[in-house]
Amino acid sequence: MAVEGSRVDNLGQFKQTYFDECAELLAIAEAGLLRLAPGTFDLEEVNTVFRAVHSIKGGAGAFGFSDLVTFAHEYEAVMDAIRAHTVPVSYGLVEALIHANDALGRLIDHARAGTAPPPDLIAAAVTALRADSGHGLPAAVIASGRAPAVASTAAAPESPRRSFALRFEPNPDLLLSGNEPSFMFRALARLGKLELGCQFDALPALTELDGEKLYLKWAGTLQTAASLAEIEEVFEFVADDSVIEITPLAAGGAPAAAVPAPATPMRSAAPGTVAPPGPPAKPPGPPVLYGSRDEPPATPVQAETGEPVQAASGGQSIRVDLDKVERLVNLVGEMVITQSMIAEHLRHLPPGQHREMLTGLEQLTQHTRDLRECVMAIRAQPVGSVFQRIPRLVRELSAETGKDVVLVTSGEHTEVDKTVVENLIDPLTHMIRNAVAHGFEPPDEREALGKPRTGTLHLSARHRSGRIVIEVADDGRGIDRRRVLERAVERGLVPPGVQPGDAEVDDLIFLPGFTTSEMVSSLSGRGVGMDVVRRNVVALGGRIGVHSIPGEGTRFVLSLPLTLAVLDGMVVSVGAERFVVPITNIVESLRPRPADLRRLVNLCDVIQFRGQFVRLARLHRLFDIPDAVEDPTRALVVVVEAEDGAQLGVLVDDIQGQQQVVIKSLEPNFRRITGVAAATILGDGRVALILDVAGVHELSRRAGPGGGRLAVEPPSQTEAAA
Amino acid sequence: MTTIAWQERSGEIRLGLPADLDLALAPPLILNLRRGFTVGDGIEVDGSAVEYVSTACIQALVAASRHAESSGQRFAVTSPSRVLTAACSDLGLDGWLRQWSGREWGRPQWSRT
Numbered sequence: 001m002a003v004e005g006s007r008v009d010n011l012g013q014f015k016q017t018y019f020d021e022c023a024e025l026l027a028i029a030e031a032g033l034l035r036l037a038p039g040t041f042d043l044e045e046v047n048t049v050f051r052a053v054h055s056i057k058g059g060a061g062a063f064g065f066s067d068l069v070t071f072a073h074e075y076e077a078v079m080d081a082i083r084a085h086t087v088p089v090s091y092g093l094v095e096a097l098i099h100a101n102d103a104l105g106r107l108i109d110h111a112r113a114g115t116a117p118p119p120d121l122i123a124a125a126v127t128a129l130r131a132d133s134g135h136g137l138p139a140a141v142i143a144s145g146r147a148p149a150v151a152s153t154a155a156a157p158e159s160p161r162r163s164f165a166l167r168f169e170p171n172p173d174l175l176l177s178g179n180e181p182s183f184m185f186r187a188l189a190r191l192g193k194l195e196l197g198c199q200f201d202a203l204p205a206l207t208e209l210d211g212e213k214l215y216l217k218w219a220g221t222l223q224t225a226a227s228l229a230e231i232e233e234v235f236e237f238v239a240d241d242s243v244i245e246i247t248p249l250a251a252g253g254a255p256a257a258a259v260p261a262p263a264t265p266m267r268s269a270a271p272g273t274v275a276p277p278g279p280p281a282k283p284p285g286p287p288v289l290y291g292s293r294d295e296p297p298a299t300p301v302q303a304e305t306g307e308p309v310q311a312a313s314g315g316q317s318i319r320v321d322l323d324k325v326e327r328l329v330n331l332v333g334e335m336v337i338t339q340s341m342i343a344e345h346l347r348h349l350p351p352g353q354h355r356e357m358l359t360g361l362e363q364l365t366q367h368t369r370d371l372r373e374c375v376m377a378i379r380a381q382p383v384g385s386v387f388q389r390i391p392r393l394v395r396e397l398s399a400e401t402g403k404d405v406v407l408v409t410s411g412e413h414t415e416v417d418k419t420v421v422e423n424l425i426d427p428l429t430h431m432i433r434n435a436v437a438h439g440f441e442p443p444d445e446r447e448a449l450g451k452p453r454t455g456t457l458h459l460s461a462r463h464r465s466g467r468i469v470i471e472v473a474d475d476g477r478g479i480d481r482r483r484v485l486e487r488a489v490e491r492g493l494v495p496p497g498v499q500p501g502d503a504e505v506d507d508l509i510f511l512p513g514f515t516t517s518e519m520v521s522s523l524s525g526r527g528v529g530m531d532v533v534r535r536n537v538v539a540l541g542g543r544i545g546v547h548s549i550p551g552e553g554t555r556f557v558l559s560l561p562l563t564l565a566v567l568d569g570m571v572v573s574v575g576a577e578r579f580v581v582p583i584t585n586i587v588e589s590l591r592p593r594p595a596d597l598r599r600l601v602n603l604c605d606v607i608q609f610r611g612q613f614v615r616l617a618r619l620h621r622l623f624d625i626p627d628a629v630e631d632p633t634r635a636l637v638v639v640v641e642a643e644d645g646a647q648l649g650v651l652v653d654d655i656q657g658q659q660q661v662v663i664k665s666l667e668p669n670f671r672r673i674t675g676v677a678a679a680t681i682l683g684d685g686r687v688a689l690i691l692d693v694a695g696v697h698e699l700s701r702r703a704g705p706g707g708g709r710l711a712v713e714p715p716s717q718t719e720a721a722a
Numbered sequence: 723m724t725t726i727a728w729q730e731r732s733g734e735i736r737l738g739l740p741a742d743l744d745l746a747l748a749p750p751l752i753l754n755l756r757r758g759f760t761v762g763d764g765i766e767v768d769g770s771a772v773e774y775v776s777t778a779c780i781q782a783l784v785a786a787s788r789h790a791e792s793s794g795q796r797f798a799v800t801s802p803s804r805v806l807t808a809a810c811s812d813l814g815l816d817g818w819l820r821q822w823s824g825r826e827w828g829r830p831q832w833s834r835t
Contacts, residue, residue, distance in 0.1 A: 175745055181777050182812040189812070196814035198784075206756055206789040209782065211748030216781055218814055 017319065018059040022108045025052040026101060027388060033097050034391040038089050050079040054229065056104065065111040071122050075100045078129055080229050084248050096128040098392065161192065164222045164231060167245035170238060172213040179238050181218070187234045192224025221249065325378055332375045333662040336566055337681055339368045340659055344683030369660060372566050381421045383461045383468070384412030389425065390432055390459060397436040404443050404454040405436055411461035416468045416562050423540050424470070427533045431472045431556050432457070434530060439476035439554055449551070451475070468562055473555040479548040481505045506546045510534040538672060543694055567663060569690060571656040571682065572638060574619045575628040578688040579652070580661050580680055585693040587639040587647065589655060592632050604700070607632070607649045609639055616649045617700035622675060629653045642694040650696060659683070663690065675699040726754050734796065735762035741773040748778035755786040764796025772806040780809060787822050799823045
């Protein structure tokens with residue numbers, strides 16, 4: 001019984017892994033479908049989608065999910081027909097395939113939940129697929145109400161024989177992995193008439209020959225009734241690292257004329273396997289273009305070079321339960337606190353004594369930092385996982401609004417903590433919806449304005465000052481400030497007669513009920529939800545800003561912390577309080593001379609710093625802290641820089657030292673405070689607030705020359721609305 | 723015993739291939755072929771006993787034939803077994819085997835000298 005129970009456990013574990021892989025494969029398939037367009041297309045993209053669906057089908061067969069197998073086979077058959085060039089790609093077909101992908105996802109959900117799918121789920125998707133592809137599908141698939149199961153996929157005796165040109169350049173180490181080309185060719189020969197030639201050109205001289213390496217290559221033709229998938233299956237176990245080309249030939253033996261032969265060899269991940277994820281860290285690459293309606297590029301291309309985007313090469317990876325990673329992160333957090341406590345105690349040792357212990361502490365500090373970075377790297381994910389959802393969204397919005405939009409993305413490999421990635425989806429979706437629904441003018445209007453009919457939406461990510469900065473920029477009409485201000489006055493949010501600056505008017509769109517346009521549609525609803533966007537971003541310790549130029553476009557800039565767990569900070573004291581300034585924001589610390597200080601009439605205190613004037617923020621006044629040093633020439637100024645480049649001099653009593661701190665969010669236990677990003681526990685057990693530099697800047701700007709605002713201030717209008 | 727039988731006969735080397743020519747046999751086969759060309763005027767490989775042959779060993783024989791061709795030494799695969807012949811055919815090397823086994827001419831085909 002124990003053995004039986006163990007088997008059940010194992011099966012459940014395998015199923016879980018399968019469903020996890022399905023989610024990845026569906027995303028891969030959808031990304032490939034979104035790049036599929038009429039005209040020329042990248043065969044490798046089609047192969048990628050095919051393999052993803054094939055892998056889902058293979059696993060479903062193993063677990064006995066018959067509905068899943070049936071539908072995946074139908075979907076796969078269409079992809080096979082596309083790559084065999086027997087079904088032309090149309091926009092309708094791509095739409096049907098995208099919906100088929102969704103349907104497959106729902107079937108997987110049902111399989112996971114152990115529930116039966118609604119009877120019309122498969123039928124509707126199959127009908128749509130067949131409506132756009134039916135004439136090119138193998139007869140067996142078309143004729144049957146339900147596609148054959150996996151075991152019978154090879155059976156299609158009535159299919160006409162086709163010719164394929166084959167090229168096989170094995171990896172030199174192929175033999176060491178137990179593969180034997182002669183067996184593979186024998187299997188190919190069983191599919192039809194195989195004519196094969198062996199090429200010796202890479203074969204070294206006998207004196208140089210390594211007996212365990214393979215230098216031979218093969219090329220030939222295969223006449224067969226089998227599908228491309230069946231031919232590829234022969235190479236299933238060697239596809240990862242060998243060059244395999246399988247090109248359908250027209251009757252005369254030339255590559256099929258309807259579409260060009262593949263420009264690159266098929267370096268395929270074997271069907272039934274999951275391609276490993278890309279390398280963990282890559283610098284932001286050049287932008288990638290996605291078309292939306294009329295003239296979508298066949299494949300994503302590098303915006304600068306026009307070269308096709310190569311799939312990221314894979315490294316080895318393992319799946320780890322997220323809970324285990326979370327436990328690890330928490331433990332590292334505790335370890336950082338403990339290390340701080342030890343450091344705090346050792347700081348009081350008599351100077352010159354216990355050197356070994358102090359040296360050990362230094363090493364411990366360094367190792368703790370390294371460990372923290374390693375652990376956080378485990379949780380780091382490229383924002384590409386969010387970005388890859390956007391092309392579909394733009395495509396749908398574009399279709400619904402009748403606007404032509406090209407999406408240009410860059411920096412997909414920029415990495416950020418998993419939690420941040422997950423929480424990015426909603427704000428980004430809102431912003432993209434807003435941009436397409438309201439930002440862009442209709443094509444005719446754009447043309448009349450002398451703009452290209454097709455609008456361009458830029459989505460980019462990059463690291464800056466220890467944060468991730470995401471920009472969504474459109475080249476549309478820009479914010480209609482007059483209307484926004486009118487509306488704000490109507491609502492009593494701005495007193496009549498007051499004329500706020502452009503930036504302040506733009507900022508009003510983050511209030512509930514505002515939009516960049518007064519247009520209301522089913523897409524964006526009323527008010528579009530920029531208030532929700534700001535609320536979500538702020539909840540993540542981030543900020544959002546908007547920059548707009550009438551007639552030229554609008555740019556939203558989102559700045560988020562890379563991690564929500566630990567940061568390197570400078571501990572400063574103000575009166576009896578301690579604050580932590582994130583190291584990534586600090587430019588310099590200095591004690592100003594009297595001559596460095598100025599007061600701008602009715603504006604604010606500034607400090608002269610390296611030839612420029614920087615606003616001085618007196619923390620003790622902003623946060624109402626008694627017994628702090630008033631005179632800047634007797635205190636210290638920490639010059640900090642926010643993500644937008646704005647600098648600020650923060651007046652503090654003293655600097656206590658640098659240390660890693662574990663971020664403890666304030667919002668769940670208290671509420672958001674402007675100027676404070678979070679809290680932490682110091683080594684001596686005291687709670688210190690972590691400064692939000694941009695927030696302090698904002699607070700100081702609002703406080704005016706006296707600088708006396710309470711820390712726990714009445715919420716600003718924006719925050720109150722949020 | 724999977725050993726390669728080595729015989730010297732009036733300046734020519736005769737290598738008797740074992741029944742099982744798997745991947746592990748490829749390096750020793752290559753060593754024997756190299757040595758054969760070094761010490762002899764040519765090599766005759768007897769393939770009559772072969773019951774299993776890996777691509778690696780066939781590749782070694784192909785390399786030997788190319789060596790013979792370039793050095794002007796003799797080389798032949800005599801009496802290839804049914805398995806060896808089928809494996810060469812699977813690999814698209816039936817033409818090569820015909821050339822170097824002399825089947826087309828009814829006797830071992832030595833390289834042109």
